[in-house]
Amino acid sequence: ESISTASREMYARACEVLPGGNTRTGIFNSPYPIYARSGNGCRVTDLDGVERIDFLNNSTTLIHGHAHPEIVAAVTEAAGRGTCFALPTEAEVEFAEAVCARNESFEWARFTSSGTEAVMMAVQAARAYTGKPKIAKFAGAFHGAYDSVAVNNYGSDSLTPHSHATGTPAAILANTVMIPFNDPDGAVAILRENVDDFACVLIDPVPWRLGLLPANREFLAALRAFCDETGVLLVSDEISSFRIGYHGAMHAMGGVADLTVLGKIIGGGMPIGAVTGRSKFMSVFDPSQGTPKLPHSGSYNANPVSMAAGMASLRLLTPEQIDRINAMGEQVRRELRSVIAEEGLDWAVNGMSSLFRIVTSTVPGSDLSGPELSRLLFQALLTNGILIGNSGLGCVSTPMGQGEIDEFAVNFKQAVRQAVAAARS
Numbered sequence: 001e002s003i004s005t006a007s008r009e010m011y012a013r014a015c016e017v018l019p020g021g022n023t024r025t026g027i028f029n030s031p032y033p034i035y036a037r038s039g040n041g042c043r044v045t046d047l048d049g050v051e052r053i054d055f056l057n058n059s060t061t062l063i064h065g066h067a068h069p070e071i072v073a074a075v076t077e078a079a080g081r082g083t084c085f086a087l088p089t090e091a092e093v094e095f096a097e098a099v100c101a102r103n104e105s106f107e108w109a110r111f112t113s114s115g116t117e118a119v120m121m122a123v124q125a126a127r128a129y130t131g132k133p134k135i136a137k138f139a140g141a142f143h144g145a146y147d148s149v150a151v152n153n154y155g156s157d158s159l160t161p162h163s164h165a166t167g168t169p170a171a172i173l174a175n176t177v178m179i180p181f182n183d184p185d186g187a188v189a190i191l192r193e194n195v196d197d198f199a200c201v202l203i204d205p206v207p208w209r210l211g212l213l214p215a216n217r218e219f220l221a222a223l224r225a226f227c228d229e230t231g232v233l234l235v236s237d238e239i240s241s242f243r244i245g246y247h248g249a250m251h252a253m254g255g256v257a258d259l260t261v262l263g264k265i266i267g268g269g270m271p272i273g274a275v276t277g278r279s280k281f282m283s284v285f286d287p288s289q290g291t292p293k294l295p296h297s298g299s300y301n302a303n304p305v306s307m308a309a310g311m312a313s314l315r316l317l318t319p320e321q322i323d324r325i326n327a328m329g330e331q332v333r334r335e336l337r338s339v340i341a342e343e344g345l346d347w348a349v350n351g352m353s354s355l356f357r358i359v360t361s362t363v364p365g366s367d368l369s370g371p372e373l374s375r376l377l378f379q380a381l382l383t384n385g386i387l388i389g390n391s392g393l394g395c396v397s398t399p400m401g402q403g404e405i406d407e408f409a410v411n412f413k414q415a416v417r418q419a420v421a422a423a424r425s
């Protein structure tokens with residue numbers, strides 16, 4: 001049924017000028033996506049004026065929700081003084097200080113305009129520092145669109161590299177090795193097979209495409225020990241998971257990375273990415289000693305508007321705020337689990353801190369499993385005033401309170417019943 005007449009009409013117009021009316025694969029939804037008109041705090045309004053509680057927050061980016069007054073003020077003030085210069089600004093230095101203060105391993109920082117670029121630069125920095133070609137990543141984990149890492153990134157645990165970017169050269173796949181998540185013996189055995197060829201191991205400590213289940217401490221310790229022994233760099237992609245603790249995900253789980261990639265929440269809703277880490281590794285970018293091993297430019301790198309939004313976002317993200325949204329995240333996971341239990345379903349609600357992911361039945365052959373059911377649930381939630389990701393991903397934002405959690409629990413029950421009925425019809 002048509003959820004939003006105006007969105008359907010807008011989508012038809014979009015298809016005239018955008019491939020499939022789309023410019024971001026992850027948020028495409030058939031038969032057509034709902035178009036946003038505006039957002040305010042934890043609520044988003046579509047082109048028909050329908051308001052929903054936003055538990056997706058632009059794929060966990062908007063930790064302070066939409067149009068936070070302090071972030072809007074910072075962006076407006078910065079933009080009024082010029083949005084970008086072919087000159088460095090104080091804003092870049094101030095924000096780099098704020099980022100480096102978050103974790104003792106963040107000795108130097110460098111900015112990009114997306115997480116994808118930051119992952120790319122971290123991988124290239126590891127290759128520049130070690131002189132080695134191969135990288136290891138976890139089967140199924142998502143790290144953005146860079147072709148060296150856009151390999152096995154849709155949740156499958158297959159260790160055979162396959163790219164979702166059709167046409168990726170075999171030479172790229174040959175240098176991207178899959179290792180199994182939370183399997184220390186399995187992962188280290190594969191790493192040892194080509195130990196002299198590895199530049200880095202790339203890990204998201206809470207990989208959402210693997211069901212948002214965290215790495216365990218023994219596993220992180222085994223990776224750290226392997227990297228200490230061999231000189232392979234440990235790169236932590238915390239673009240989505242940094243929010244789980246004031247010092248980030250690895251720190252919260254007792255690990256230490258050599259380089260850490262940041263994005264999303266540190267940008268306050270403006271385009272951002274960052275590579276941080278030990279200065280000895282980050283030195284590959286340093287142009288002050290002659291041509292750097294790794295040149296890296298970008299027209300909007302460290303642009304003062306993103307820096308200002310990021311400063312406001314980090315300033316607002318106090319330990320108390322993190323504790324508060326983490327407690328609300330735990331309550332959300334508990335409420336959703338009790339609805340699922342009441343409905344007699346074997347779905348799971350995974351995640352930690354302020355992140356959650358609803359995973360429909362994993363029982364092979366169950367009629368209530370897989371991406372189709374996740375999509376039915378996503379659509380049913382849309383008609384019940386709630387926005388989450390089409391793969392069941394969601395998060396809590398700081399403007400939320402008990403009212404939003406209560407409303408989610410009630411509407412989730414209705415949506416589950418509608419999705420199950422639709423799946424069985």
Ligand SMILES: Cc1ncc(COP(=O)(O)O)c(/C=N\OC[C@@H]2NC(=O)[C@H](CON)NC2=O)c1O
Nearest residue numbers: 026059114115116142143144204239240389391
């Ligand atoms: C661990 C990790 N590494 C790199 C990236 C890429 O950063 P970006 O270039 O700033 O988007 C990301 C960013 N996107 O992840 C969000 C993810 N992206 C998606 O396409 C889907 C869309 O809904 N299924 N949902 C999501 O939450 C990331 O999470």
